[in-house]
Amino acid sequence: MEEKGASFERAMEELEEAHGKDFLFEDGRVLGSMCTKPMDGSVDVHSKFIESNLGNPGLYPGTRQLEEKIISIVSSLLHGNDFYGQVQAGGTESNIVAAWVARNVSGKNEVVFCENAHFSMLKACDVLRMKPVEVGLNENFEMDVGEVEDKITDDTAIVVASAGSTELGAIDPIEELSEICREKVFLHVDASFGGFVIPFLGDLGYPSKPFDFQLDGVSSVVLDGHKMGMSTIPSSVLLLRKEDDLRSIAVESPYLTSLHSTSLLGTRSSAGVAALYFAMRTLGREGYREIVKTCMVNTMYLVSEVKRINLGVPIEPVMNICGILVDDPVRVREELDGKNWKVSMSRHPDCLRVVVMPHVTRQVIDSFVHDLEDVSGG
Numbered sequence: 001m002e003e004k005g006a007s008f009e010r011a012m013e014e015l016e017e018a019h020g021k022d023f024l025f026e027d028g029r030v031l032g033s034m035c036t037k038p039m040d041g042s043v044d045v046h047s048k049f050i051e052s053n054l055g056n057p058g059l060y061p062g063t064r065q066l067e068e069k070i071i072s073i074v075s076s077l078l079h080g081n082d083f084y085g086q087v088q089a090g091g092t093e094s095n096i097v098a099a100w101v102a103r104n105v106s107g108k109n110e111v112v113f114c115e116n117a118h119f120s121m122l123k124a125c126d127v128l129r130m131k132p133v134e135v136g137l138n139e140n141f142e143m144d145v146g147e148v149e150d151k152i153t154d155d156t157a158i159v160v161a162s163a164g165s166t167e168l169g170a171i172d173p174i175e176e177l178s179e180i181c182r183e184k185v186f187l188h189v190d191a192s193f194g195g196f197v198i199p200f201l202g203d204l205g206y207p208s209k210p211f212d213f214q215l216d217g218v219s220s221v222v223l224d225g226h227k228m229g230m231s232t233i234p235s236s237v238l239l240l241r242k243e244d245d246l247r248s249i250a251v252e253s254p255y256l257t258s259l260h261s262t263s264l265l266g267t268r269s270s271a272g273v274a275a276l277y278f279a280m281r282t283l284g285r286e287g288y289r290e291i292v293k294t295c296m297v298n299t300m301y302l303v304s305e306v307k308r309i310n311l312g313v314p315i316e317p318v319m320n321i322c323g324i325l326v327d328d329p330v331r332v333r334e335e336l337d338g339k340n341w342k343v344s345m346s347r348h349p350d351c352l353r354v355v356v357m358p359h360v361t362r363q364v365i366d367s368f369v370h371d372l373e374d375v376s377g378g
């Protein structure tokens with residue numbers, strides 16, 4: 001660190017330079033991100049709450065109240081009956097906390113998850129010193145339920161299902177998993193991506209499956225505000241069926257305004273909480289339904305364009321994530337990168353992966369498919 005601080009102008013110049021190198025959603029080149037430009041107004045709300053810290057809730061009763069309202073709104077969205085929860089920093093934190101809770105409540109140590117589960121489950125196992133037990137996929141790239149049954153043991157603490165897998169947006173057979181786990185094993189649903197999508201698919205005429213608390217065996221669900229929640233980074237909501245569950249991770253924090261801390265993080269962003277409240281309050285079900293509708297129409301358009309240039313998809317998309325089968329995904333991705341397209345990859349199966357977020361418009365798709373045809377030899 002320099003002894004004397006730089007001038008405002010100098011520091012801002014450096015920041016402008018850095019910002020200029022970052023990709024912005026509005027430029028329409030980012031096709032592999034589950035985040036998008038936060039909805040209008042949410043950034044102002046975010047800034048307004050930038051000083052507040054939910055880690056010390058006694059000082060910030062206003063944001064604490066917003067958090068309670070979010071829990072209640074999300075609870076009704078996910079067929080919960082005024083369930084319990086916390087606004088957290090993202091799917092990773094929520095998945096770790098779910099495993100932590102399940103371990104402490106059960107006293108058991110094994111985590112059963114699918115080979116295409118988000119890598120945060122590996123982090124959870126490492127941090128918590130729990131044993132990862134991986135299961136394979138069925139032909140639809142969903143968790144193989146038979147294998148889950150075989151791999152549940154007396155030491156299974158938690159089964160983790162995805163509702164919207166990171167790679168293809170597949171929804172695991174949660175109805176069957178719920179039957180298997182009910183009253184026996186903690187079942188956590190990672191709906192980090194799909195939580196703000198699946199509730200609206202049925203209304204829009206797309207096939208959908210139960211994934212939330214309407215299934216008795218589901219113990220917790222996470223959904224992310226900074227993905228399809230249309231809000232700013234960071235926010236996720238972890239919802240739990242049982243009130244006592246979160247208490248199982250409490251530690252004493254007597255010198256603060258609350259006697260116990262029941263969160264993984266100490267200092268917690270109130271800005272993310274306020275911005276998510278704003279997004280949910282102003283969009284309502286109608287607003288989210290419209291967003292999902294546009295993303296799904298564009299996803300289906302992408303699929304038809306991909307087929308038109310003689311490429312295939314591993315599954316018909318369940319939500320706004322689309323795999324694209326090409327001969328050599330690594331090479332094609334590199335060549336697309338050379339044309340400034342930021343596409344990600346799936347490993348189950350090996351293919352390109354496009355997340356059709358609101359910034360991925362029909363015009364963006366047209367221009368992308370044009371270049372894809374060029375580089376794939378499709």
Ligand code: 0PR
Pocket residue numbers: 032033034035089090091092093095118120162164165166190191192193224
């Ligand atoms: N669970 C699922 C199903 C996810 O897809 C993700 C993130 C997480 C949990 C973890 O969430 P956080 O990253 O919020 O902790 N999946 C995205 C992905 O891997 C994360 C991401 C987002 C990556 C934007 C890149 C990017 O530009 O695609």
